[in-house]
Amino acid sequence: MSPQLVLVIAGLTVREIVRRRILWVLLGLSVASVVLVGWGTERLVTLARADGIEELQVRIGVSQVLILIAFMFSFVLAMSAAFLAAPAIASDVETGTVHAMLARPLRRAELVVGRWLGLSVIVAAYAILSGLLAVAVVALVSGHVPPQPFVAAAFLAFQAVAVLTLALALGTRLPSIAAGAVTVVLFGLGWFAGVLGNIAIAFDATALARAAEWLRVVLPTDGLWRGVIFGLEPPAVLLLAAGRSTQAMAANPFYAGEPPPLAFVAWSVVWVLLVLCAGIALFRRREL
Amino acid sequence: MTGNPAIETRALHKAYGRTIALEALDIRVEPGEVFGFLGPNGAGKTTAVKLLLGLTRPTAGEGTVLGRPLGDLGARRRIGYLPELFRYQAWLTAREVLELHARLAGIERARRGLEIERVLALVGLTDRADDRTGGFSKGMLQRLGIGAALLGDPALVILDEPTSALDPVGRDDVRAIIRAAQERGSAVLLNSHLLGEVERLCDRVAIVNKGRVVAAGALATLLGQATVRLRVTDLPDDLGSLGTFGEVTLEEDWLVVRPIDPERIPELVATLVRLGARVHAVDPGRRSLEDLFLGLVRDGETAATGGPASTTPDASRR
Numbered sequence: 001m002s003p004q005l006v007l008v009i010a011g012l013t014v015r016e017i018v019r020r021r022i023l024w025v026l027l028g029l030s031v032a033s034v035v036l037v038g039w040g041t042e043r044l045v046t047l048a049r050a051d052g053i054e055e056l057q058v059r060i061g062v063s064q065v066l067i068l069i070a071f072m073f074s075f076v077l078a079m080s081a082a083f084l085a086a087p088a089i090a091s092d093v094e095t096g097t098v099h100a101m102l103a104r105p106l107r108r109a110e111l112v113v114g115r116w117l118g119l120s121v122i123v124a125a126y127a128i129l130s131g132l133l134a135v136a137v138v139a140l141v142s143g144h145v146p147p148q149p150f151v152a153a154a155f156l157a158f159q160a161v162a163v164l165t166l167a168l169a170l171g172t173r174l175p176s177i178a179a180g181a182v183t184v185v186l187f188g189l190g191w192f193a194g195v196l197g198n199i200a201i202a203f204d205a206t207a208l209a210r211a212a213e214w215l216r217v218v219l220p221t222d223g224l225w226r227g228v229i230f231g232l233e234p235p236a237v238l239l240l241a242a243g244r245s246t247q248a249m250a251a252n253p254f255y256a257g258e259p260p261p262l263a264f265v266a267w268s269v270v271w272v273l274l275v276l277c278a279g280i281a282l283f284r285r286r287e288l
Numbered sequence: 289m290t291g292n293p294a295i296e297t298r299a300l301h302k303a304y305g306r307t308i309a310l311e312a313l314d315i316r317v318e319p320g321e322v323f324g325f326l327g328p329n330g331a332g333k334t335t336a337v338k339l340l341l342g343l344t345r346p347t348a349g350e351g352t353v354l355g356r357p358l359g360d361l362g363a364r365r366r367i368g369y370l371p372e373l374f375r376y377q378a379w380l381t382a383r384e385v386l387e388l389h390a391r392l393a394g395i396e397r398a399r400r401g402l403e404i405e406r407v408l409a410l411v412g413l414t415d416r417a418d419d420r421t422g423g424f425s426k427g428m429l430q431r432l433g434i435g436a437a438l439l440g441d442p443a444l445v446i447l448d449e450p451t452s453a454l455d456p457v458g459r460d461d462v463r464a465i466i467r468a469a470q471e472r473g474s475a476v477l478l479n480s481h482l483l484g485e486v487e488r489l490c491d492r493v494a495i496v497n498k499g500r501v502v503a504a505g506a507l508a509t510l511l512g513q514a515t516v517r518l519r520v521t522d523l524p525d526d527l528g529s530l531g532t533f534g535e536v537t538l539e540e541d542w543l544v545v546r547p548i549d550p551e552r553i554p555e556l557v558a559t560l561v562r563l564g565a566r567v568h569a570v571d572p573g574r575r576s577l578e579d580l581f582l583g584l585v586r587d588g589e590t591a592a593t594g595g596p597a598s599t600t601p602d603a604s605r606r
Contacts, residue, residue: 288344
């Protein structure tokens with residue numbers, strides 16, 4: 001594989017997203033959301049303090065609101081990543097743009113990896129910037145700073161990259177709309193399975209818990225989302241939770257008492273690479 | 289490099305499921321030659337081109353391009369290709385599209401700028417070089433595609449329907465461009481169903497129909513030797529002395545000599561007059577490529593459907 005050609009394609013991908021104003025639309029929407037979040041949090045905090053609610057409780061409330069916002073943002077981010085990555089190869093095949101390019105001494109693997117690299121840079125940068133901006137605005141209006149905002153942002157970006165990898169790989173074989181839709185559905189299922197699995201743990205439903213555990217291995221996006229929560233969960237909540245059974249707490253989809261295990265993070269990296277390789281293999285076999 | 293044919297295929301076969309797109313394709317294109325690849329829509333021309341470039345894989349058979357196996361990366365470095373759909377990134381300018389292709393083709397940075405300017409001028413897009421291709425007409429996109437295919441003086445240029453979107457002026461330009469590419473040493477595979485184009489440009493042609501080559505060879509050979517038809521009255525009974533010109537037949541009022549050296553037609557007329565015949569009309573000619581093409585393609589249709597041969601329209605054409 002030629003690194004130069006991969007970079008040519010990655011650069012082309014970044015330029016495409018910038019030129020087609022997709023990036024600016026996304027950034028505009030995030031700035032609007034962050035402004036809204038800032039305003040809402042400010043109102044919440046002001047009203048709570050006016051009612052004489054204890055500062056610790058206010059902070060805990062804000063922290064949970066922030067996790068909820070992060071959850072919604074992660075969903076929007078996953079959708080954006082899926083619909084950005086699904087057509088990256090699929091629509092080039094549909095329109096025929098790819099034929100002229102692949103008649104050149106460009107390997108299909110170089111095209112796929114270049115596309116993946118360009119999209120990953122854009123999506124990761126967007127996730128980290130928007131995520132940290134939201135955290136900063138909330139900190140400004142409420143004084144609440146989550147314990148590990150960078151860890152949270154990194155997991156958010158990782159989750160988005162996992163989603164875009166899946167969409168890109170599916171798009172090497174499926175039409176772009178189908179690849180995007182399948183990715184979003186799988187992502188939703190993954191999250192749902194994660195929630196269900198945690199409830200299963202709380203109620204000792206071993207078989208269901210094991211099935212959910214497997215699903216988390218097959219599709220690690222929900223596991224990565226737990227990393228986001230962990231980065232945002234304030235120590236106060238962890239302390240409060242420490243008194244209760246961890247089993248019961250596990251059922252809460254917006255709670256994470258510990259970071260995703262290192263083995264899981266390592267597996268997620270391998271998963272992304274495996275999906276990317278599968279996408280390359282599928283694309284190499286495709287008749288154009 | 290020298291000595292290798294630009295393209296050589298042996299029994300190249302491609303099936304998509306049950307549909308046979310190409311059946312036993314044997315063609316050979318020599319370096320520096322303009323080769324016409326003709327056929328009706330759906331005959332397998334584009335499939336053949338995609339096989340040559342490695343965009344699809346053959347079901348059976350083999351071939352070489354510039355002496356290398358089909359789809360070989362090194363060979364692709366020396367091929368320029370205009371796809372049938374000629375779509376380029378709409379959000380890039382014409383110059384940026386060419387820059388992208390020059391980089392993908394591995395043209396050194398130092399040469400790229402000059403090469404892009406040369407190609408832009410060649411296809412007449414210098415004035416629009418910095419406009420995004422999203423606003424281009426189909427004809428301009430096709431010119432851009434031809435320009436991209438000619439970047440870096442490739443040893444083989446494959447043009448899939450290069451004039452489908454062009455007006456007569458554009459077509460004339462493209463003919464000149466193809467001749468210039470040939471003079472610069474490129475072999476050209478011209479995929480087309482525009483017969484006039486092919487007749488004017490190509491040294492040799494192959495005609496495909498339903499995935500098969502139904503005729504191939506030098507144009508002169510395929511179109512057959514020259515013929516002359518004369519309307520003559522008061523013919524002498526003994527036409528034996530005309531045998532030196534060619535085979536003589538009588539078709540109603542017409543005397544047909546086939547084949548004949550066109551240079552000897554005046555001498556034939558003089559001989560007839562000397563024999564006492566009155567010559568009313570002389571109609572020299574040869575089959576046009578269109579007649580040949582329609583004959584072959586329609587024969588294929590009737591053969592395939594088993595219909596009566598008498599309905600073949602070209603039987604009543606002459």
